[in-house]
Amino acid sequence: MNAEEKKRLAITACKVRIGTIIGVYNAKSGHPGGSLSAADLFTYLYFHEMQIDPKNPQMPDRDRFVLSKGHGCPALYATLAERGFFPREELENLRHIGALLQGHPDMKLTPGIDMSSGSLGQGVSAACGIALAGKMDHKAYRVYTMLGDGELEEGQVWEAAMFASHHNLDNLCAIVDYNGLQIDGKVEEVAGLSPLDQKFEAFGFDVQWIDGHDFDAMEQAFAHARSVKGKPSCIIAKTTKGKGVSYMENAVGWHGKAPNTAEYEQALTELKAALAKLEAE
Amino acid sequence: MAEIVKKATRESFGLALVEEGKTNPNIVALDSDLAESTKTGFFKDAYPDRFFECGIAEANMMSVAAGLAACGKIPFAASFAMFSTGRAFEQVRNSIGYPHLNVKVVGSHAGISVGEDGATHQCIEDIALMRAIPGMVVLNPADHYEMTAAVHAIVAYDGPCYLRLGRLAVESIYHERDDYHFELGKGITVRDGNDITVVATGLLVQEAAKAADALKSEGISVRVIDIHTIKPIDREILVRAAKETGLLITAEEHSIIGGLGEAVCSVLCEEYPTKVIRIGIQDVFGHSGPAFDLLKEFGLSAENIARTVKQALNR
Numbered sequence: 001m002n003a004e005e006k007k008r009l010a011i012t013a014c015k016v017r018i019g020t021i022i023g024v025y026n027a028k029s030g031h032p033g034g035s036l037s038a039a040d041l042f043t044y045l046y047f048h049e050m051q052i053d054p055k056n057p058q059m060p061d062r063d064r065f066v067l068s069k070g071h072g073c074p075a076l077y078a079t080l081a082e083r084g085f086f087p088r089e090e091l092e093n094l095r096h097i098g099a100l101l102q103g104h105p106d107m108k109l110t111p112g113i114d115m116s117s118g119s120l121g122q123g124v125s126a127a128c129g130i131a132l133a134g135k136m137d138h139k140a141y142r143v144y145t146m147l148g149d150g151e152l153e154e155g156q157v158w159e160a161a162m163f164a165s166h167h168n169l170d171n172l173c174a175i176v177d178y179n180g181l182q183i184d185g186k187v188e189e190v191a192g193l194s195p196l197d198q199k200f201e202a203f204g205f206d207v208q209w210i211d212g213h214d215f216d217a218m219e220q221a222f223a224h225a226r227s228v229k230g231k232p233s234c235i236i237a238k239t240t241k242g243k244g245v246s247y248m249e250n251a252v253g254w255h256g257k258a259p260n261t262a263e264y265e266q267a268l269t270e271l272k273a274a275l276a277k278l279e280a281e
Numbered sequence: 282m283a284e285i286v287k288k289a290t291r292e293s294f295g296l297a298l299v300e301e302g303k304t305n306p307n308i309v310a311l312d313s314d315l316a317e318s319t320k321t322g323f324f325k326d327a328y329p330d331r332f333f334e335c336g337i338a339e340a341n342m343m344s345v346a347a348g349l350a351a352c353g354k355i356p357f358a359a360s361f362a363m364f365s366t367g368r369a370f371e372q373v374r375n376s377i378g379y380p381h382l383n384v385k386v387v388g389s390h391a392g393i394s395v396g397e398d399g400a401t402h403q404c405i406e407d408i409a410l411m412r413a414i415p416g417m418v419v420l421n422p423a424d425h426y427e428m429t430a431a432v433h434a435i436v437a438y439d440g441p442c443y444l445r446l447g448r449l450a451v452e453s454i455y456h457e458r459d460d461y462h463f464e465l466g467k468g469i470t471v472r473d474g475n476d477i478t479v480v481a482t483g484l485l486v487q488e489a490a491k492a493a494d495a496l497k498s499e500g501i502s503v504r505v506i507d508i509h510t511i512k513p514i515d516r517e518i519l520v521r522a523a524k525e526t527g528l529l530i531t532a533e534e535h536s537i538i539g540g541l542g543e544a545v546c547s548v549l550c551e552e553y554p555t556k557v558i559r560i561g562i563q564d565v566f567g568h569s570g571p572a573f574d575l576l577k578e579f580g581l582s583a584e585n586i587a588r589t590v591k592q593a594l595n596r
Contacts, residue, residue, distance in 0.1 A: 066348075107351070107380050115351060116380040119371060122344045126376055129348020129356075132333065136309075137352070156372075159341035167333070 001219050005048070007281060009215050012082055013043040014275040017244045018268065019078025019091050025264040027074075027095035030103070033254040034148060035075035037179040037212070037239040042079040044218045045144060054084035057111040063141050064130050066115040068123025068157075069148035069177060070104040071256070077101050077110070085112035121154030123147075124174060128164050131172040131232075142226070146175045150182030153191045158203065164232040165204025172232040173225045174205070177212065179241035181252045196236060205234040212237030245270060283456040286425040290483075291389045291446040293425040295320025297432035298357060299327045305436060306331075311346055311358040313339045319359040319389040319446065339364045343372035343386070350382040355436060361395075362388030362404035362445060370410055377441050378414040385435055386411070389446040391421075392534030393562065393579060394484065396448075396572035403567040409539020411443035412512050418465065419512040421445040421533075421541075423486035426455035427509055430463030438465060447484050447534075449572055454487055468515035474504035477590055478522040478529045482508045482541045484581070485532040485560075491583035496590060503590060511541055516548050523555035530558045530589055534581050537561040558593055560586060 016039045024030040046052065050063040067076050074094060081088045086100060093099040100110055104118025115130070117123035127145035134141050151157060164172050176196070184190050193199070197207045206228040210217040218237075225233035241255070242248030245267045259267055286293075302308045302324060309331045316322040316334070325332035335342035339360050346356035359365065365388045366373065377384045393403045411419045420435065420442060422428040428446075435442045454471065455461045461469075471486060472493040481489040486507040493503035504526055506518055523529060529549070531542040542559030549555045560580055567575060576582055580589075590596075 115348065116375070119375040121340070122347075122372055122376045125341045125344030125372075126348035126351070128341070129345035129350075130352055131348075132345065133349050133352030133354055136330070136354075156338075156340045156344070159336075159338035160344070163335060163338065163341055163345065166336075 001216050006215050007278065009043055009047060011275065011278050012047055013040045014271060014278060015082055016043055016075055016078045018271045018275070019081055019088060020075045021245065021259065021264065021267045021271065023074045023077060023091040023094035023101070024258045026092045028258050029095060030074050030258060031071040031256045032074065032258070033181065033241040033248060034069060034072045034177065034179060036243045036245060036248065037241045038072050038146060038177045039075045039243065040213045040215070041146065041175060041177065041218070041237055042075055044215055046079050046083050049222050050144065051141070054112070057085060061139060061141055064114040064143045066123045066127040066130070066143070066145040067105055067117055068127070068145050069120065069151050070118030070123060072146070072148070072177070073105050076105070080112040120148070120151040121156035124157055125160040127172060128160050128169060131169040132167060134171050135169070141171070143172050144175065146177055149176055149178045149180065149187050149193060150190070152176065152193055161200065161203040161205065168230050169232045170229050173222070174232065174234045176234065176236045177239055178236050179239045181241045181250070181255065183255050185252055200234040205232050207234045207236065209236050209238065212239035213243060244274065282459060283426065285456050286453040287450050288425045289447055289450045290422055290424070290428045291320045291448060293428035294387070294432060294444065294446050295323035297429045298324045301432060301436045302328050302331065305355065307353060308355045308357065308436065309333065309349060311335050311342050311356055313337055313342050313360045313364065315360055315389070319387060321357065321359045339369040340372045343369040344376040346384045347376035347380070347382050350384045355383055355385070357385045357387055359387035359389060361402060362391035362407040363402055366407040366410045366443065367404060374414050378417055381416050381440055383439050384441050386441070386443045387446060388443065390448045391445045392447065392484070393567040393575045394447060394449045394534060394572040396575060397569050399569040400566040405536040405562045405567065406539065407445060408511055408535050408541065412539065412544065416441060417512065418442040418510065420510050421483040422509045423483055423507055424451055424453040424455055426453055426461060427463060431509060434463055434465050445483065449484065451484060451487055454490055463509070466510045466513045466515060468518040469507040469509070470504065470518070471507050472503060472505040474502035475526055476502045477594060478504040478506060478526045479532055479586060479590065480506045480508055480519065480529055480541065480545050481532040482511060484534050488581065488583040489532055489586055492586035492590065495583065495587055501590065501594065501596060508541055511544055514544050514548060516552065519545055519548050520553050523549050523553045528556055528593055530560060530586065530593065532560040532581070532586055535561055537563055558589060560589060
């Protein structure tokens with residue numbers, strides 16, 4: 001990836017983080033930690049990887065994305081807003097009565113949302129259904145789904161994993177946002193996942209590990225995933241929960257809590273400084 | 282007059298699905314290792330490319346069906362009622378019901394007539410569970426002709442439906458009705474009468490008709506209404522029956538909690554308070570045994586309906 005594209009993505013991801021914080025602060029609730037950990041991945045998918053058209057969100061041949069870890073939607077909404085699916089101002093109404101942006105993704109309400117999700121484990125199965133329909137109809141679209149690491153504790157994820165490899169869904173790419181934390185603590189202490197790569201391999205996936213904040217690594221991994229034939233792909237992305245806001249990084253308490261006004265201002269100050277630095281480079 | 286058909290509604294469903302599949306390429310079927318029993322196996326044989334075996338993983342099956350529906354397919358996702366509505370309740374609720382996707386959830390071997398398998402497989406709560414989901418249409422057809430028409434109707438209807446299938450072969454009741462017309466949400470008057478109304482669904486429609494015929498000779502005039510669509514329910518036919526006969530009995534192979542009986546009570550409480558007696562499973566689990574013996578034991582028979590009618594009328 002050339003430096004200019006990398007800079008464009010980094011700037012966009014910073015704006016996505018700002019939008020995330022604005023949304024969660026105005027909602028006075030929501031999930032900032034797992035949104036910020038996934039912000040770079042959302043940015044890469046919507047600004048570099050996926051074939052989509054914000055002016056035609058229902059384009060039949062578009063690539064699809066299902067946020068199986070639906071609670072990460074503040075950053076997904078901020079990404080969709082940056083991409084032009086709806087105005088940025090909508091982020092201020094997140095979770096409000098009558099809002100376009102629900103507490104978890106709603107496909108019937110929000111442009112750009114391909115599947116309603118939020119109850120953990122279900123989105124990945126729905127993504128399998130979308131991938132299967134693509135195969136049936138000989139469509140070239142790809143289906144991306146993002147899972148939380150804690151979400152992998154849901155049995156349905158592994159039902160879906162068996163289904164995806166049994167049906168050779170090579171148009172499916174599952175991304176694990178492996179930030180290592182869940183509500184009750186460290187994932188390895190709550191219900192350990194190791195060896196996660198071997199688990200997905202045993203279920204018939206092509207597996208890659210990447211740094212989920214490194215756009216070069218994403219470019220390589222997603223290109224490889226596209227080249228895999230006959231089986232689904234899994235990209236395990238090591239991420240930092242709360243990435244980009246100093247006091248939220250790797251702090252389990254920021255899974256599902258909104259910042260107060262002082263914390264909000266500090267977060268914005270930090271992110272705006274980072275943005276200014278990126279733009280000056 | 283058409284021919285008398287003695288078939289389980291699951292078999293009628295399987296045949297109807299194959300028929301619908303001929304003209305509608307968007308119909309797909311999913312099953313979770315019970316295709317032989319739910320009769321989606323007929324569809325599998327006819328259109329192997331449109332049948333997806335999901336293995337014993339009902340939760341995944343329901344959400345996969347949601348994904349297929351999001352791409353314009355019309356998935357029929359089948360298992361035993363216990364598993365399609367019970368095991369996978371939350372998937373049906375959140376993956377299918379909440380986005381109002383065009384998935385037809387199919388529950389076979391519903392009620393206690395599963396027989397020997399016993400209580401673990403005798404689902405008596407499926408109607409209650411599915412009724413509670415906003416926007417879900419709930420159907421429980423009574424015979425071959427009604428099931429055939431119901432499958433046709435729900436293919437044409439764009440939205441989530443629950444279709445309940447029975448295991449036992451039942452003799453048709455609608456072969457004698459050349460004017461038979463199926464409409465989603467509309468009850469059917471199977472026998473006219475003025476002394477009392479029996480509102481029945483599924484297997485119990487046949488039993489209620491038999492009871493009405495037997496009581497006729499004793500000078501008791503029983504109206505029998507078939508409610509094939511439990512949600513949305515036909516309020517008008519129920520209120521009219523309450524006004525004209527003054528007393529109702531409901532009959533269903535389901536718990537008296539949350540099923541047809543309570544649906545009828547809700548309508549009448551709001552619109553025309555009338556006494557309702559509920560025949561059904563009286564808040565207990567079933568147990569193993571031959572299906573017909575169980576139906577008799579739990580009062581799901583023409584004899585018990587007739588007895589209840591006479592008690593209610595002090596005859």
